[in-house]
Amino acid sequence: xxxxxxxxxxxxxxxxxxxxxxxxxxxxxxxxxxxxxxxxxxxxxxxxxxxxxxxxxxxxxxxxxxxxxxxxxxxxxxxxxxxxxxxxxxxxxxxxxxxxxxxxxxxxxxxxxxxxxxxxxxxxxxxxxxxxxxxxxxxxxxxxxxxxxxxxxxxxxxxxxxxxxxxxxxxxxxxxxxxxxxxxxxxxxxxxxxxxxxxxxxxxxxxxxxxxxxxxxxxxxxxxxxxxxxxxxxxxxxxxxxxxxxxxxxxxxxxxxxxxxxxxxxxxxxxxxxxx
Numbered sequence: 710x711x712x713x714x715x716x717x718x719x720x721x722x723x724x725x726x727x728x729x730x731x732x733x734x735x736x737x738x739x740x741x742x743x744x745x746x747x748x749x750x751x752x753x754x755x756x757x758x759x760x761x762x763x764x765x766x767x768x769x770x771x772x773x774x775x776x777x778x779x780x781x782x783x784x785x786x787x788x789x790x791x792x793x794x795x796x797x798x799x800x801x802x803x804x805x806x807x808x809x810x811x812x813x814x815x816x817x818x819x820x821x822x823x824x825x826x827x828x829x830x831x832x833x834x835x836x837x838x839x840x841x842x843x844x845x846x847x848x849x850x851x852x853x854x855x856x857x858x859x860x861x862x863x864x865x866x867x868x869x870x871x872x873x874x875x876x877x878x879x880x881x882x883x884x885x886x887x888x889x890x891x892x893x894x895x896x897x898x899x900x901x902x903x904x905x906x907x908x909x910x911x912x913x914x915x916x917x918x919x920x921x922x923x924x925x926x927x928x929x930x931x932x933x934x935x936x937x938x939x940x941x942x943x944x945x946x947x948x949x950x951x952x953x954x955x956x957x958x959x960x961x962x963x964x965x966x967x968x969x970x971x972x973x974x975x976x977x978x979x980x981x982x983x984x985x
Contacts, residue, residue, distance in 0.1 A: 745823055746791050749784035756781050790817055793864075808859040808982055809867065811913055812837060815906060818871040822879075829879050832901040858908045859982045862960045870956040874917045874964070874975050877950060878902045881921035881973065899971075913979045920971035 756777045763769045819835060826833045860867070882900055903918045950966070953975075957964045962979035 745820055746788055749788040749791075752784045753781050753788075756784075787820075791820060793817070806861060806863050808861055809864045811858065811860050811862075811867065811915075811979070812906060814864050814867050815871055815904075815915065818868045818875070819904065821868075822872060822875050825876070825879055826902070829882060829884075830900055831879060831882060834901055834903040835906075836904075837906040858913070860913055860960065860979050861982055862979070866956050866959070870953050870964075870977065871915070871917075873950070873953050874977070875902065875904075877953075877975070878917055878919040878921070878973070881919055883921075908981060911981050913977075913981050915977040915979075916974055917977075918969060918972065918974040921973065923968040923972045924966070 760769075760774060760777055763774075816835075819833065823833075879902065899920050901920055903916075905916045905918075907914045907916075950964070953964050957977060957979065960979050962977065964978075965976045967974050967976070
């Protein structure tokens with residue numbers, strides 16, 4: 710059998726492995742997403758209950774009713790955004806490429822992961838530092854261009870990339886410590902993940918940094934190869950970062966992993982569209 714004959718089988722295996730990694734991410738994300746979606750649904754139910762009660766009592770106030778309806782509309786939009794974010798893990802989720810606002814997609818991914826952060830006793834720190842290269846363009850255009858920055862990508866694939874990197878940072882901490890609610894300061898090591906988004910010149914950069922101790926230089930160098938994992942119990946196949954690298958490459962970008970003083974930092978670099 711020639712090497713060419715082995716190629717289709719190898720490609721099929723790679724596709725199956727990526728699909729398995731996606732399914733593993735779904736399992737971890739499901740409870741967090743359900744919790745976040747339930748929140749707006751509970752707000753909607755309470756607002757609708759209050760409206761019904763005042764109508765039955767004949768004490769409906771138009772201004773108050775409009776405020777409650779606005780609140781319902783806001784929560785519906787939030788629930789729809791979260792459900793849309795879950796499409797990242799559908800079988801056809803990564804097929805359609807278009808110009809998207811990366812900030813909106815990033816914030817949705819962070820919302821979907823909110824329960825994972827609280828469950829792991831990890832503080833999320835997010836900031837967006839937007840600058841433009843004004844050497845060749847009128848600086849008065851900077852504000853509007855920053856607001857309209859886009860990348861060419863599948864919204865679902867971009868969110869899958871971010872969710873996988875966030876999950877990798879969360880897993881680096883291990884299980885959450887048992888805290889004593891009676892003590893304000895137990896001297897426990899910090900548990901945080903810092904997400905920084907920067908748009909400069911023609912490039913979007915997103916860094917995801919943790920304080921979980923970091924990985925060895927050897928692991929950092931091999932991190933994006935298949936089956937590289939620090940999990941000794943076999944609970945992780947070591948495919949998450951491989952999938953991340955593949956997604957970033959399909960968008961014309963790259964992902965790197967480096968050791969920091971306190972932990973590790975993953976850096977995603979993606980080209981911005983020409984309209985930026």
